[in-house]
Amino acid sequence: MDKNNSLKRYNTFGLDANARDIFRVRSISGLRKKLKDNDLVIYILGGGSNILLTGDVDSLVLKNELRGKSIVSRDAEGVKVAVRSGENWHQFVLWSLENGLAGLENLSLIPGTLGAAPIQNIGAYGVELKDIFEGLEAMNLETGKIHFFEKEECQFGYRDSIFKRELKGKYFITKIFLRLQDAEKAKVSVEYGAIRQILEGKNITQPTVKDVSNAVIEIRQSKLPDPKVLGNSGSFFKNPVVSKSHFLSVQQNFPDIVFYDLPDGTVKVPAGWLIEHAGWKGKRIGNTGSHARQALVLVNYGGATGAEIKALSDEIIASVKGKYDIALEREVNIW
């Protein structure tokens, strides 16, 4: 594999792997042309903050560098914004705040690109992409045609969309349309306890969306390891959702278990709690481990391989299954 095609600086785990070919996507026509000539398997890369490279990638890697964003229209229902998919998510959140727009503040400081946001319907502090999402454009990798997906077609769920299932690897998302609100008119409600605490600590009684964004940034910086310092890809696992009857049987043996009842009668259990109470928090194995402050985050202490991190995740899954009979699912995409 060509050492000039190293993916090391393109993934937040900082893992070393090479690709057969890397193509920087800077225009729709350039992408279409590249696809015409290509006969390799295709992988799409945004900011590399939600992938685990387990070896060299004997494929064409399309590195998304499509840039541009604009306000499309304003009406009684809000402000419609169009963004090309290679834009950086957090820079876009800051741009929206500077332009007096509300809706993205709780999603501040999530790494990665706009184009990857619909893939797992990114979410944080009670807000998910789907709450402000209108639609997207994506290129069919076989035909080169652009297709518009309505929100319903994306089939968003918890860290899930049709692009992780039936349409996995079939479309390159090129543009996203969001519906934001005028920050002056928007109702800023702070439902999340940790955000409220920070605002109260600063005596902010009538927070602006910028105040909420700053609080979210502060919490995230105190809780999550910075990938520039310690390689990681955020939460490695999803929070499992189980039936009420299954949950009650687990709770009999573990009365302290933390849980959230969901509207459909199922129960969500924080994966971090399960991993921590199965004894993994802060545990290091070789060059990898579960982070000391955040059990859900697996880290590369330096020199780890993707295979090592994958093996650790397998062990954690087996250990949680053995102790609680609950199946953990990986949030991170394995390459």
Ligand SMILES: Cc1cc2nc3c(=O)[nH]c(=O)nc-3n(C[C@H](O)[C@H](O)[C@H](O)COP(=O)(O)OP(=O)(O)OC[C@H]3O[C@@H](n4cnc5c(N)ncnc54)[C@H](O)[C@@H]3O)c2cc1C
């Ligand atoms: C420190 C840290 C904190 C994080 N916190 C959160 C959080 O709070 N909430 C959350 O939801 N996530 C979080 N994440 C995960 C990650 O930031 C998101 O999943 C983000 O959307 C990934 O963007 P990316 O551009 O880096 O995607 P990549 O890692 O490059 O790609 C992820 C997947 O999307 C596919 N993909 C990427 N771009 C496109 C495209 N244009 N078209 C089609 N497919 C595409 C890739 O092929 C891959 O399968 C965190 C990660 C880190 C490192």
